[in-house]
Amino acid sequence: MAAFATIAASATAEVDRRVREAALGRLLFFDPNLSQPAGQACASCHDPATAFADPDASRPTSKGVHRDRFGSRNTPTARYAAYSPPFHFDRTEGHYVGGQFWDGRAATLEAQAKLPFLDPLEMANPDVAAVVAQVRRAAYAGEFEALHGPGALDDPDRAMARIAAAIAAYERSAELAPFTSKHDAWLQGRAALSERELRGLRLFNDPRKGNCAACHPSQRRPDGGLPLFTDFTYDNLGVPANPDNPFYGLPRVHNPRGQGFVDRGLGAAVKRRAEDGKFKVPTLRNVALTAPYMHNGYFATLRGVVAFYNDRDALPRCRGRLAEAEALRRGCWPAPEVARNVNREEMGRLGLTAAEVDDIVAFLLTLTDGYRPERPALPASPAASAPRSPGAPQP
Numbered sequence: 001m002a003a004f005a006t007i008a009a010s011a012t013a014e015v016d017r018r019v020r021e022a023a024l025g026r027l028l029f030f031d032p033n034l035s036q037p038a039g040q041a042c043a044s045c046h047d048p049a050t051a052f053a054d055p056d057a058s059r060p061t062s063k064g065v066h067r068d069r070f071g072s073r074n075t076p077t078a079r080y081a082a083y084s085p086p087f088h089f090d091r092t093e094g095h096y097v098g099g100q101f102w103d104g105r106a107a108t109l110e111a112q113a114k115l116p117f118l119d120p121l122e123m124a125n126p127d128v129a130a131v132v133a134q135v136r137r138a139a140y141a142g143e144f145e146a147l148h149g150p151g152a153l154d155d156p157d158r159a160m161a162r163i164a165a166a167i168a169a170y171e172r173s174a175e176l177a178p179f180t181s182k183h184d185a186w187l188q189g190r191a192a193l194s195e196r197e198l199r200g201l202r203l204f205n206d207p208r209k210g211n212c213a214a215c216h217p218s219q220r221r222p223d224g225g226l227p228l229f230t231d232f233t234y235d236n237l238g239v240p241a242n243p244d245n246p247f248y249g250l251p252r253v254h255n256p257r258g259q260g261f262v263d264r265g266l267g268a269a270v271k272r273r274a275e276d277g278k279f280k281v282p283t284l285r286n287v288a289l290t291a292p293y294m295h296n297g298y299f300a301t302l303r304g305v306v307a308f309y310n311d312r313d314a315l316p317r318c319r320g321r322l323a324e325a326e327a328l329r330r331g332c333w334p335a336p337e338v339a340r341n342v343n344r345e346e347m348g349r350l351g352l353t354a355a356e357v358d359d360i361v362a363f364l365l366t367l368t369d370g371y372r373p374e375r376p377a378l379p380a381s382p383a384a385s386a387p388r389s390p391g392a393p394q395p
């Protein structure tokens, strides 16, 4: 009995420790003093109000703490990022899977969390020591010693590893993975989808129609967990270069190629031309809140995205670089940003009617967390008999 009690007590201590580490990570995530100059937190670009994506949708990419600097890529949601497996090459399937960022160049959340602090286009600290010095001055600094012992922040590299671990613990918490969309409630038998939303879901799943679920799975995962709407693989959809990307206008120190900048995505990260133009399949959870869309924010609207999947290869090629609105107006699509490796099998000529495109968009709007079922107790749908727990994120 005594042994069981000891195990139970140490298990509780372990849970308690994880909760405290996540709470510390939350303080770091929202701390605007960790940029140089002060003023930008992780949460500035990953705001809970917009499902942990950039609340400023007026530009395709995000402003750094230096107001005249912009990144080259659209800020993705940090929600559900914890579910991406560590970056690896799947030998059975013959493709790359998982990791963090659009190109997977950070293998894990811990590796990712160290980078924005030092990115000159983001939080712009000169080095690790500068970040750690700010953390040492914070009101929560003592919590590092409480968790890791005296001198926990003395060595800059070990301190940085602890900072990143705390942020990752927060990103693995339920706050970043609530699983409370209308679609979740429907899968659990606690809400009904409208006729239109159901039509959209069927089109989304049907391999001969939208074929979206081939890369954005919409059903419960094998462990019974609610769907993530990404398989964490990589693809080149042939998204056009975005003429409105402010990164093109940055000085040479930040963008050596100027207007000639081309984002090779995964190909640059793994140094293989066969992967050029491929980007990670993003989750579609909360997509109603996370405009603009795609790695370069080319699309301001979901309707534009679905129209592109539908008729990328059916409409004529636009001449030159055109933004989404102008391409839609003219009824053409510009050339892909990277012409190699474009996926022509699973998209591009879906043959959907305009009404079907709208149905898919209506379905996408059911993926926003925070839905409150109007009537809590509906008769259970067959889907509701599967286990209810969303399952813990993979560490």
Ligand code: HEC
Pocket (backbone or CB within 6 Å): 029, 040, 041, 042, 043, 044, 045, 046, 062, 063, 064, 065, 071, 073, 074, 075, 076, 077, 078, 081, 099, 100, 101, 102, 103, 109, 112, 113, 114, 116, 117, 121, 122, 123, 167, 171
């Ligand atoms: C200036 C805006 C900005 C700030 C500040 C910022 N991020 Fe990001 N974040 C981005 C952008 C842009 C990307 C995508 C970059 C890429 O793919 O190359 C990204 C990607 C991520 C991802 C990967 C998500 C995925 O699905 O691949 C995570 C996780 C993340 N950020 C967490 C953080 C954390 C933690 C901090 C603070 C230490 C932070 N971000 C600060 C803009 C920002």
Ligand code: HEC
Pocket (backbone or CB within 6 Å): 076, 204, 210, 211, 212, 213, 214, 215, 216, 233, 234, 235, 236, 237, 239, 279, 280, 281, 282, 283, 284, 287, 290, 292, 293, 294, 295, 296, 302, 305, 306, 309, 343, 346, 347, 360
């Ligand atoms: C072959 C895999 C594949 C298929 C099929 C697919 N997608 Fe995607 N989807 C991706 C990839 C990869 C991206 C990111 C591409 C990029 O940024 O260049 C993406 C991005 C998106 C985005 C932008 C999300 C964001 O946060 O920026 C939306 C919305 C989307 N897909 C919806 C759909 C819909 C709707 C369908 C079906 C009509 C569909 N997808 C079919 C792979 C796929």
